[in-house]
Amino acid sequence: MNVTVAQEKGEASATPAKRRRLVVIGNGMAGCRAVEEILARDSTRFDVTIFGAEPRVNYNRIMLSPVLAGEKSFEEIVINGQDWYDDNGIALVSGDPVTGIDRKNRKVVTRGGRIEGYDTLLIATGSDPFIIPIPGKDLDGVVTFRDLDDVDKMLAAAEKGDANGGAGNAVVIGGGLLGLEAAHGLSLRGMRVTVIHLMPTLMERQLDEAAGYLLKAELESRGQTILTSANTKEIVGNDGKVAAVLLEDGTIIPADIVVMAAGIRPATGLARAAGLEVERGIMVDDHMVTSDPDVLAVGECVQHRGLCYGLVAPLWEMCRSLADHATDQPSGYGGSVTSTKLKVSGIDLFSAGDFSGGDGCEDIVMRDASRGIYKRVVVKDDRIVGAVLYGDTADGNWYFDLLRKEEDISDVREALIFGQAFASGGGALLDPNAAVAALSDDAEICGCNGVSKAQVVACISGGAHSLDAVRSTCKASASCGSCTGLVESLLAVTLGDDAVESGPKTMCKCTSFTHDDVRKLIVEKELKVIPQVMQELHWTTPDGCASCRPALNYYLLCAWPGEYVDDQKSRFVNERLHANIQKDGTYSVVPRMWGGITSPNELRAIADAADKYQARLVKVTGGQRIDLFGIRKEDLPAIWADLNAAGMVSGHAYGKSLRTVKTCVGSEWCRFGTQDSTGLGVQIERMTWGSWMPHKFKIAVSGCPRNCAEATIKDFGVICVDSGYELHVGGNGGIHVRATDLLCKVETEAEAMEHCAAFIQLYREDARYLERTAPWIERKGMDWLKEALFAKPGTVTELARRFRYSQTFWQDDPWAARAGGDRRDLHSHIAEVRPLSIMENA
Template sequence: MKKLVVIGAGMASGRVLEHLFEADPAAYDVTLFNAEPRGNYNRIMLSPVLSGEKSFEEIVTHDDDWYAQNNVTCRFGEAVTGIDRDRKVVIGANGEVEYDKLVIATGSAPFIIPVPGKDLPGVVAFRDLDDVDKMKEAAGGRGRAVVIGGGLLGLEAAAALRLQGMDVTVLHLMGHLMERQLDESAGFLLRRDLENRGIEVKCQASTAEILGTDKVEGVKLTDDTVIPADLVVMAVGIRPETTIAKAAGVEVGRGIQVDAQMLTSDPDILSVGECVEFNGQLFGLVAPLYDQAKVVAATLTEYKTEFVPKELSTKLKVTGCDLFSAGDFADGEGREDIVFRDPARGIYKRLVIEDNKVIGAVFYGDTADSNWFFGLIKDGTDISEMRETLIFGPGFQGGATADPMAAVAALPLDAEICGCNGVSKGQIVEAIQGGATDLAAIKAVTKASASCGTCTGLVEQVLGVTLGDDFVIPAAQSMCGCTDLTHEEVRRLIKSQELKSMAAVHQELGWKTSCGCHVCRPALNFYLLADWPVEYQDDPQSRFINERKHANIQKDGTYSVVPRMWGGMTTPDELRAIADAAEKYNVPTVHVTGGQRIDLLGVKGEDLPDIWADLNKAGMVSGHAYAKGLRTVKTCVGKDHCRFGTQDSTGLGIKLEKKLWGSWSPHKVKLAVSGCPRNCAEATCKDIGVVCVDSGYQIGVGGAAGMDVKETERLADVASEQEAIDLATAFMQLYRENAKYLDRPYKWIAKVGLDWVKERIVDDLDERRALIERFELSQSIYQKDPWAEHVAEIADTYKPLADFQLEAAE
């Protein structure tokens, strides 16, 4: 009888032996090595073992009896130390075994990220039963676990540890979970479901260090966040385990290279499983491994067949998280999307169509028909006939159209519709059922939309949803082509539904495009950072170039640079530094702006970080002359010099600018402080203008001197400087929280009314204080010099990716 040696008792080699004994039980005398002290078991069921839903015995695929029946010599718990191909022997720790044919099935090894502390007790991978035992022991059903890696394996580990009663945090380097299998929308829903079951998820989290002395105590991220941990699970990825094959001189690329018969470069050695590379491809899911196993058994019994990789699909084995992905779901030339979103049920389905065939699919929340769609992908079925109703699945013909009111219909009854008067959807529905069947009646009965009016559209939609065809909603201007909702409705829903990411807005509000457009993205980015300063991560790619590069783009593609001059004050040193910078960077135009500062025009994009670094060195920071945010505080010289000055207008201007700078707002905001009613600083045409008088300060708001010219309206007269600063700050925050993106304050006040503003920040002292506190919280994150930050962190991105000009010259 010929001798077969198999190295590695994994899922692939288990299948090989089954097929082999089926085809010809007498063909080989088999010896099976396994470094783990046990035989074949179903490795993909390790997560239920970890969670306690299954026992190890339940996932064993081949027990001692099976090996005995098939005369397999088991050498479990014995590592193979080498292969001598000349003598055709495998060298084990306890002695050599001869072979005629050898199957290498060494599988894969977990990738351990090379950070300090990776070897501490309590840091484990998630590959085999020993890892599971270590985790269970470390967990003891309590404590905190950090799982590094938000892919399939990491999330299964996280869910299992959570079921074991641990507090679990998942750290994921990419922007959304399972990015290889899911698009952003599905990734968002998955994240929400995991968070609902108490698992904390941090994306774009890069691990810097694992902390601890005798054992793991925490994980430190590159942004210096520290997460305490009693257990750290590394599940960032796997790599083929090829050490033995490589040492034996078998050809190895990323994996052990095999042909379609699963033969390696040595015709007597075959390989199977996660350790192989076929046509440049690696394999991590079980389906292709089983296909390979069939081919290995065939080759061993000299029956010629071929391994052909098939389309793959993925499902996550986490109870309650229903997701499915298959095929290719990237956008592409000639590809079209069919997207279905049902926010109420948390369902997202996306099909990618090319040449009338389904080539990719991502489903979340409802995967009942996934096999049918997977069949369409595998078979390349022509779907042109059923395209209209395709997304609804195999059982559906006749079709329904997407409902533009779905988002409002999906709101729970306790969701707040009118923020001013605290009116919920339920109260409005009750009023409608009580006979209030139009907007005016709702306003009268519930007060909803009776104050600032920005929720009018939503109230109308609640009327529409409740009354059906009996109510015709007046047409309103939608935000852009991506949605039917208006800016005001989107703002309101971001608050009431607590939407804290762009993907959340897109999914929950039924966005019609996959990632928005240049109109909605900057607006959403602002709304999210204004409403959720702590939770939301600013997205530079959703900002207009000026705010992304912190400089104003000019018509020739160069930029202008304007350093801040607090309250219009400067010094000889600052002026010298500006002059030096202008010369050093060949600035063609130096201009004094209307906001009392100096504009350097014509700076090349590549030079921006260098000129900023020079200006930073002289103590200057960005003037945000490019921002939808605080621009300038213009002042006159006040009572220090002017014979008419009544107060320290310059000092107040500087204090206001130091308080408000760095904040983002719906549109630009300009301030001025004049020292007397002669108003040399032109404070009465600013967004916020202060005119000093003997008795104190007159605060005006909503002025304009641009496309429209408008005098400020008086907000209040106050006696002290502190009150003036408080009112300006509270006004800024009220504007930030409520105005439509790209409405200057005067346009916003025209909509909500000055009285509404006064009620909140002049009359209601608690509200004023709360607004100031929220502003200060936001400033704790956003009040920083973006120039210094970009110089330190991303200066390289201002340079070209590559430069072929020089090469051509050489």
């Protein structure tokens, strides 16, 4: 225990009797700042005693991260050294924490038995780390990240390394601000670091998905392993010491030290025991007064107007109001708007306010993939309500200032996202077109292709009157696309707004790229997950919309078979529940019948299932199979289990995928049949089922030109003739009936199969999402199709090979997994509510 009582100074001792006794519990940032603020207003009002649990002077806790990282020493983060206590006549009792408050007699008592009376008590106990209640949490080697002792433990672990003298393994539980700073420090200290984060996005409170993705990618490139959506089950020990961390999915991560950084909780134990009003934090009014007028509280331990704060800025504001009140000049604290910066060197990240979007909110997004920049400002009613900046945080404070002052930004709105320098550049620059017009002729517009303003203007004057035309002639904005806005402004300035021609339709309002551009760039830039596509291609929305998300999911799964993990959240309901939603919210279920062939056993199983699950309608479909209507989503896994048991699999009647292969009976039974059309149909269906496509895809095989299977209105149709097989493509029986075009004629079943696979793969790789083969072929032309397939020998074989390779990953029965218990959450209610009145009546 260290007790230092400064000698009273001459001028202060003149009126000792009038001094009131102020006792402060907590020698942290809040407690000391409050004292500083009070002394600045009136240095003679109080005799101050500060109790601190840690055996040291007051230091800047938020700078522990740089200390861990080796960027600062402890001495550099001390706020108030011993001389401050001495100079101000403050008694510091450190290392002897207060253990009780006696409000009736206005005394506090410490662990060491010291009793101190007060007139005014200030509780500034801060917060405690939240320890996840899992087995192994008390093992030696499990630490938190709260004070200098924690830092020392982490440094010791880094020093020691693993059992074999190699680099030690550190596991950080929690991918929030604190956890990532701990991970960064441990990584710099030479440890192999794994971060386990429960949520899919790092720092999800401060960042949106796009910025979280960039951060994750950056940390991974620095050698950290980042596991998101990962749930810690247990910390495994060996001899009472940490050995590993076990995740819910069975993954085991070796660990020499585990840092719990899952969050903080206000430290309210003392206040609660003293009978003060406490909810999540100690309840205070606008003057930081608790339910006892003689007891004040400040900092992370308090709850003010329903909010608890875990950041430093609100604390300064609270301390000012507290000091105003304590010196009888009450001002009142009105709550804080907070902003966050991540203290990891080399990573610029800023977030402030509310960026969850929603009604009346408008997102202004700017992405610059080549420089790794993502900026998002959320505007509501002409005021900034939130901002997320990654890669370039220079304007963070400017946005934050506008946000806090609730300034009307309508005057600078157009240029807002470009930052303060641009937006405040004077009257002429407020209009982005005017700003672009003011650029010099040799100003570079497109960095990727080195195109100057003069070159773009020359290209526009030379006849390129649309964005697309500019892209294809002088290449400006044809690569990363980040200068698209500038090129559009140049078009408007050069031609006048009305004369600019619109280019091909973009994929959706989230992007300036077309479907074709996106597909091309996914392959060229090797983009492999949805957030990466959105970042690299400058999406203008944080996480897309209901129209681009399913398209991107398809493009990625088509481009990267075996690598891409399907994103169920980006699937339409039918493809997520593997059944067709009906207007009343129930589903219809269609088991596959290969080539339209069934058996008494299958029919019995279907009939039983229809009874058991109370199908309200049983209907034969146009695709030669049976549809059971009115099945509840909760019953789907069970009905699939029954159908699976009878040997049937999903018919994919719900998917942008191969639907059916319709057949006629063919030469086996029909007196006109020329080939075994049913046999070929079954083979084709066995080859193609389960494949995801841009849109639904139907096949038919007719045994003779009478065409009973209606093969000439299918996406791919086979018409058997005496000498072989005619292959037809691009038919459609929908709103616009379109008969097929003849693609070619082949002699063997094997060739027919090979061409079928090749045609499907070409369609999969080239067509736009939700484009059937009929409009696709109308758009591209039969000449293009034939050239694409036949101009270069071996193309058919190569396309067919790619199709079969893809099928090795995607051809499985999704019903079987669900029937086996997979994704039970999709098929069950979270709970049920039975109101009491109903229960009583029952």
